Amino acid sequence: MAVNCFNCQYFFVTWDPKSPRGCKAYGFKTRELPSTVVRRSSGMECLKFEPKKGADRR
Known part of the structure; x- marks a missing residue:
């Protein structure tokens, strides 16, 4: 089963347009889902x- 970052307590959204997640x-930021x-x-x-x-x- 694939992990859904949107349901993870460690996921966050950044203000950086190059690395919004x-x-x-x-401890990293990325354009893709972590x-x-x-x-x-x-x-x-x-x-x-x-x-x-x-x-x-789900």
Whole structure:
């Protein structure tokens, strides 16, 4: 199952138009979804995913 960063407590939106999305757990900003960068870099799904409290877990 693919990780949905929008439901993760570590996901954040930045003001940087070149890197509008970020991950507090891994400490980086990116143009893509952070989970895509993690999967491409490590070959594994994100291991830091933590659902937001009250988030729908679809």
